[in-house]
Amino acid sequence: MAAVIETVELSKSYRKHEAVRGLNLSVQAGSVCAFLGQNGAGKSSTIKMLLGMVRPTSGTGSILGHRIDREEESLLIRQRVAFVAEDKRLYDYMTVEQIVRFTKSFFPRWNHDFERRLMEQFELPPERRIRQLSKGMRTKLALLLGFARDCELLILDEPTEGLDPVAIEDVLQIVVSLVAEGTTVFFSSHQIAEVEQVADHVLMIDRGQLVLDAPMDQVKEQYRHIQAVFPSPVEERDFRLAGIETIRAEGCTVSLVASHNLDSIVEHVRMLHAGSIDVEPLSLKEIFLGKVKARS
Amino acid sequence: MFRKPNPSSGVPIYVQIKEQIRHAIETGAMSAGDQLPGIRGLAETLVINPNTVIKVYRELEQEGVLEIRHGLGAFIASRRRSRSKTEELRDAQRSVREFVETLREQGLDEGEIRRLFEAELAGEFQRR
Numbered sequence: 001m002a003a004v005i006e007t008v009e010l011s012k013s014y015r016k017h018e019a020v021r022g023l024n025l026s027v028q029a030g031s032v033c034a035f036l037g038q039n040g041a042g043k044s045s046t047i048k049m050l051l052g053m054v055r056p057t058s059g060t061g062s063i064l065g066h067r068i069d070r071e072e073e074s075l076l077i078r079q080r081v082a083f084v085a086e087d088k089r090l091y092d093y094m095t096v097e098q099i100v101r102f103t104k105s106f107f108p109r110w111n112h113d114f115e116r117r118l119m120e121q122f123e124l125p126p127e128r129r130i131r132q133l134s135k136g137m138r139t140k141l142a143l144l145l146g147f148a149r150d151c152e153l154l155i156l157d158e159p160t161e162g163l164d165p166v167a168i169e170d171v172l173q174i175v176v177s178l179v180a181e182g183t184t185v186f187f188s189s190h191q192i193a194e195v196e197q198v199a200d201h202v203l204m205i206d207r208g209q210l211v212l213d214a215p216m217d218q219v220k221e222q223y224r225h226i227q228a229v230f231p232s233p234v235e236e237r238d239f240r241l242a243g244i245e246t247i248r249a250e251g252c253t254v255s256l257v258a259s260h261n262l263d264s265i266v267e268h269v270r271m272l273h274a275g276s277i278d279v280e281p282l283s284l285k286e287i288f289l290g291k292v293k294a295r296s
Numbered sequence: 297m298f299r300k301p302n303p304s305s306g307v308p309i310y311v312q313i314k315e316q317i318r319h320a321i322e323t324g325a326m327s328a329g330d331q332l333p334g335i336r337g338l339a340e341t342l343v344i345n346p347n348t349v350i351k352v353y354r355e356l357e358q359e360g361v362l363e364i365r366h367g368l369g370a371f372i373a374s375r376r377r378s379r380s381k382t383e384e385l386r387d388a389q390r391s392v393r394e395f396v397e398t399l400r401e402q403g404l405d406e407g408e409i410r411r412l413f414e415a416e417l418a419g420e421f422q423r424r
Contacts, residue, residue: 032345173343180336180346196303200347217351220308281306 004029004153004184005050007061007068011208012045012054019045021208022059027186027201032179034199034216035188038292042208043188044086047157052077064153079107082149086157086188088142090130096141097126103145115148121170135162140171147174154178156187160194172198192285202284204291211291216284223282226256226265228274238272241265246290257282257290297325298333300342309344313352318361321372328374332362359383 005027012020020042027033037043048054050063052074064080066073090099100119104110119126122140133141139162146154154175160168168191175185175198189195195202202219204212212219234254236247243261247254258265262279269277282290297320301312320326332338335353339346353370356362360383363373399409 031347169343173340176339176343176346177336180339193304197309197343198345200345217308217310220306283304283306285304 002029003027005033005061005063005186007046007050007059009059010046010049010056010061011058012042012049013057019208020049020056023205023208023210025061025203025210025213027184029184030179030182031201032175032185032187032199033201033203034195035186035203035205036192036195036288037188037205041205043205044157045208046205047083047155047188050077050155051081051083080151081153081155082146082151083155084142084146084157084159086161088138088161090138090142090145092131093129095127095129096124096133099130099141100126100145104148107149109150111148111150114150115144118144118147118174122167136164136167139163140167143171143174147178152183154183154185154187156185158189159187160189160191168194192283192288196284204288206292212287219284219287220281222258222260222262223287224258224262225280225282225286226258226262226269227253227278227280228256228269228272229253229276230272230274234272239268241268246293257287298338298342301344310348310351310355313338313342313344313348314356317352317356321361326372328372330372331368332370332372334369 003026005025007023007025010020010023010025011018023042023046025046035043035046045054049056050061050068052068052071056069061068063077066077066080068074068077091102094102100115104112104115118124122137122144124137124141124144130138130141139160143156143159146156159175160171163171172194175187179185187199196216200216202212202214202216203210230252233251234249236249239247239249239254239256241261241264243258243265244256245259246257248256254269256265256269266277266279298313298316301309303309305312317326317332326332332353333341335346335349338344338349353362353364357364357370360373363371365371396409399412404412
């Protein structure tokens with residue numbers, strides 16, 4: 001499979017603040033890649049660099065074969081990539097119908113049937129001015145304008161913000177159908193449950209650096225929480241092994257998060273004469289909190 | 297027919313769907329020759345990634361549970377083809393390994409385990 005998005009040591013600094021530090025990404029064609037991180041972790045800066053809206057301070061990257069740091073190619077990128085921004089900025093004075101007509105005039109590949117179907121499914125009122133739309137409606141409209149472009153790559157920044165659970169499920173279902181047709185989706189989200197549901201690859205960014213880059217199934221299969229109780233007090237340094245991500249030792253108990261190498265870790269814990277050893281799977285949310293907390 | 301998986305359970309979604317299909321076969325809800333939903337159809341119904349459905353069908357095909365007929369879709373395989381001898385032996389080997397490990401954890405040593413196995417097998421064959 002080919003990489004649709006690729007970056008090499010991509011970095012961005014704003015004066016003294018390093019927003020993105022040496023990012024090496026590779027997103028494969030046909031995948032749904034989730035991009036997770038706290039507010040201010042560098043997600044939006046990264047997305048803006050990918051789209052050629054912001055110039056990298058150093059490093060480089062490409063989208064669909066176009067270099068992101070060359071001005072003459074950024075137009076091509078914006079023609080071929082559908083992007084739904086986090087702020088869902090739209091022309092407030094237009095009606096829903098007007099902005100749809102206005103937007104589609106720029107895109108020859110516009111999918112008219114899909115547009116009509118989404119207008120109905122999202123129950124968007126054609127005559128209403130954008131200024132008078134609820135937050136959820138705005139999000140739906142912004143998504144419609146992105147989805148109907150029929151692009152091979154969709155970049156969505158917080159695509160379900162402000163939506164109720166039914167609408168979220170609708171949006172995820174549309175994403176699923178688009179992927180079945182071969183579209184690649186790169187999306188950032190705070191809603192970890194929805195990420196777990198549809199993403200096949202997870203990227204986590206913290207303070208501008210990548211802290212996790214793995215297939216979702218691998219994360220689910222290999223990340224484990226290990227809790228062990230020992231006859232006498234233990235210390236963190238007893239557990240510095242390959243595959244251990246976090247260690248919390250309190251008296252006679254230790255709580256570990258392992259990302260791989262589970263068998264050897266359990267064996268090591270057993271050798272330290274643990275009285276009981278519990279191994280449990282971890283949810284993505286727990287992994288996320290662990291990654292972020294471990295560094296703060 | 298299939299239920300939505302629980303995405304935050306810690307069990308990968310593809311494993312959950314595989315279990316559902318196996319369960320459908322075991323309970324007789326689906327039997328040899330029955331067709332499974334298309335990749336896109338199942339992905340849309342369960343709102344899961346189509347690549348996950350592809351992985352499920354591919355793995356179940358390798359395990360002999362499904363048959364992929366190109367251009368037609370995925371079907372439940374007939375039972376006699378459902379597992380090869382090698383796979384049966386490999387599964388058995390895994391059960392034995394796990395069992396031996398359990399006995400070891402209970403404090404039995406190699407000789408004791410060996411004697412128990414041999415006694416059991418000898419008795420088993422005599423009873424036949």
